[in-house]
Amino acid sequence: MERQIRVRGAVLAASALLAAAGCSGTGGPWGGDPEASAPSSSGPAAPGGDAKPVGGDVLPGMVSAAVARTRLAALKVAAPGTMAGYSRAKFTHWAEQGNKCDTREVVLKRDGTGVIQDGECRAVSGTWKSLYDGSTVTDASKMDIDHIVPLAEGWRSGAAAWDAAKRKAFANDLTHPQLLSVTAAANRSKGDQSPDLWQPPDPASWCQYGRAWTTVKSTYGLTVTEAEKKMLTKMLDGCAA
Template sequence: MRRQPWWGPGTVALVMLAVAGCSSGGTSSSPPEDKPPASGRTDDDRAAGERGLPGVPSAATAQRELSGLKVAAHRSMSGYSREKFPHWSAQGDSCDTRERVLARAGTDVKRNEECRAVSGRWTSLYDGKEITDASELDIDHMVPLANAWRSGAGAWTQRKREAFANDLTHPQLLAVTASTNRTKGDQGPEEWQPPAKTSWCTYARAWTAVKSTYELTVTRAEKQKLDDMLETCGR
C-alpha cells in the first residue's frame, strides 16, 4: 500500500506562515517614526526672511548637492550684460516677477489694480530688518546674474537665461533690503556673507540648490565657504 506523506494541509499552512515571518526579517510592519529635518530646523525656527522662499533643501540635501558641484575657476566676463538675462517678466494678471515675489514673501500684502504692493510687512533675510514700504526692497537674485555668467550661463540660450532671472520655483529670488542687496552686488559667498549670521544656513542651502539645479560651477573658495556656512545649520 502506498504511504501518505507525513505532512498534511494544516502543516503546510503553518510552514508557509513561518517562512513569511522569516522573510520580513522579524521587523514590525508599522511605519517608521517621523524624523526631524536633517538640518535640525523646523518651520517654526526658520531664519527670519525665509518666508515664501521656495525649494530650499535640508542641510543634508544641500551638502550632497554641494559635493556634486563641479569645481572650476570663474570664466571670462566677456560679452556679459544684464540685458542678456531679461527680467522682470510678465506673470499674468498685470503682475511681473517682482510683484509675485513681494506677494509671496510678505505678510498682509495688499496690491492695487496694477498689481503693485501698496502695503504689507516683509522681513529681509540678509539683515533681519522689518520693512513696511515695498519701495525699500530689492528683489535679489540669490546667485547673481554676473556670477551665473562666470559659472556657465554664458553658454546658455537667451530663453534659459530669462527663465533663470525670473525663476519662481527654486530659491533664486527673494525680497531683501536694498542696502544689503547692493552691498552684495555680484559677489559669491566666499566674498560676501549676509550680516545676519542666523541666515547663513538658509543662504548656503538656497545658493547650493540654485547652482545644483542649473548645473553651474563653483570655485574652490566658494565651495569651502558654503561648506562652512552649512555647518551653522541646526545650531
C-alpha cells in the same frame, strides 16, 4: 451609508481634478529638485512655476542641509569664467506673470505679510522681514528682489553658454530658491559677489543662504570656485542638526 458614498465620490472627483490640473508634479525646467519638498502652486504662472516656502524657510524649493552637502560635493569646481559679452539685458527680467503682475511683484506678495496690491499689481502696503540683515520694512520701494545667485555670477559659472530661454528662466525662477525680497541696502552691498566674498550681515541667515545658493547652482549645473565651496561648506555646517 448614503452620506459616506457621497463623501467618497466627492473626494474621488477632487482627486481627478487635481490630477488633470497637473498638481502632482514639481521641479523646474532645468533639472528640477526631487529631494525638496513639493510646495503647492499659487498666483500667476511663471517660468519654472511658482511655489511657496515651507517648513520655516523663507524661500521655496529648499533642500535639507544634508542634501545640500551632497549636492555641493557634486558641483564641478572651476575658476570663474570671463565677463566678456555679459549684459543684464541677456537675462530677461522682470518677466510678465499675468494679471498685470511681473516677477518682482509676485515675489513681494509671496514674501510679505498683509500685502495689498493696487489695480496694476504694485504693492502699496505690507510688511517685509529682510533675511540678510533682520530688518523689518513697511515700504515696498525700499525692498529689492535679490537673485540669490546673481546674474553676473551665473554668467561666470556657466550661463554664458545658455540660450535666451534658460537665462530668462534663471532670472525669473519662482520654484527654486533663487529670488528673495531683501532690503535695498543689503542687496546692493552684496552686488554680484559669491559667498566667499560676501555673507549676509546676520549670521542666523547663513544656513538658509548656503542651502539656497547650493540648490540653485546644482539645479542649473553651474560651477563653484574652491573658495566659494569652502564658505558654503562652513554655512551648511552651521545648520542645526
